[in-house]
Amino acid sequence: MASISQKEITAANRAAWNASAHLHTEGEQWKQLLESAARPGFSVLDPILTSILDGLDLKGKSAVQIGCNNARELISLASLGIRPEMGIDQASGFLTQAKQLADAAELNIRLLEADIYDLPLDVGQFDLALVTIGVLNWMPDLQEFFRVTSGMLVPGGRLVIYETHPFLEVFDPASATPFEPALNYFERRPQEVTEAISYDGKDHGEGEKGYWFIHPLGDIVTACAQAGLAVAQLREYGHTIREPEYDLYEGRAAQIPMSYCLVSQKLTRAKD
Template sequence: MTTETPNLSEATDANKAAWNASAHLHGTGAGWEALLQAASESGFSTFDACLTETLSALDLNGKRAVQVGCNNGRELLSLASFGAVPAAGIDQSGAFLDQARVLAEAAQIAPDWIEANIYDLPSDIGTFDFVLITIGVLNWMPDLPRFFEIVAGLMAPGAQLVIYETHPVLEMFDYEAETPFEPSFNYFQTAPLSATETFSYDGVDHGEGAVSYWYFHTMGEIVTSCVQAGLKIMRLTEHGHSNREPEYDIYAGRAAQLPMSYTLLASRDG
């Protein structure tokens, strides 16, 4: 990894290319076939126990839901099991949205799949009753205040937002480092990290890929950006478990426990 400072357009274009280049690794094989089969079954959900508990405590029945950074759509489709209407998934990777359409067909659900840069959304998307953002989305965002302004614009009066993300403190650590329990990165780092590793979740090194840019955001920046966008934070819960790749589990279950993930619940005034 190296540190560079691209502008917003350069960063988002690069990240789109990197995700499109890796999509083929996720749409084939036993894992994909199992996901496809699961999507066709009643009660389909890919959410872990933590997010399931959060969503179960909300009244999502009949609420039109959008997911920002929906990847292959599995999580948006999972919202149907909580009574929500999976209305739209937004992602800039057309290759992953192609997979989302296949999963949606298996689930017999027909959301709108919107291929777009979140900073340049079409003007006719409309608003929704519920917005979901999960792991990894915020760290791809060069401009967090602008991002939250756009998210707030997707929310109808009274709408709710759930963010289930990696904790910024965990972003300081590198499980591949020689000393993985010592911080590798500055919590307050503002320059992004650029990398060329191909994205995958199977624990296999697939070699070099397109360049991508990963941004550090402190918890203060996340909360402040959310509030300044006009949203009311209802709850912020920090967790000692990881919602990332299994390699991060080395940081869990320790006597001096790091915060590893968090859940933020916010709303827009009616």
């Protein structure tokens, strides 16, 4: 693959996600999500993430979600007493959906269309930054991602990442040999994605070309720490939070890690 710049990667990924946005409002599932968002106590957060957030004493605190997609998880924070104040995504198609969901939930959330590597100066700071599945793999520069994220936290603020375990990324469930590694865990080059991006496990044909990365867990934790974020906990899980095609890796006697949650806290003063 010819060398490609960070700006080219983020621009391509924005186009890929925007081209796929319409797939996420088709069918009964979107209608049900809109109806559910209008009900008190709405939440799509699973018990694991709910329990972790509940244990961080964040009631009444402000939150930003980075890579918020349609903001369904950001809106869900309100059910835990956390104030969902801002969602950031570079795909305008998903932010249009986010506005519909926020309106249904009667929440006034600032929805910012921006490249995380090129944010406006008035973003502000928050008590919680939330990152969930399908964000880090699209980031070409982990160190800069965590530096920017740290800047959006007040001193003592928390970063919670609930993501696909990077070890799962080396497997291809569509392969003839799905339990054999298909990719190198230590591959640093971007991987091309040409199919339309959806969550339903169906083949929606070709989409715009995007680029994603396998970031080993050690690189993620190191970049987090180097950005002045003290790691409080890192938990790895054998359950899937991926698309349905990854279900075949779950519930096995020899279980591989499939997801993880990393909780860190912004240092209140510079390190000596």
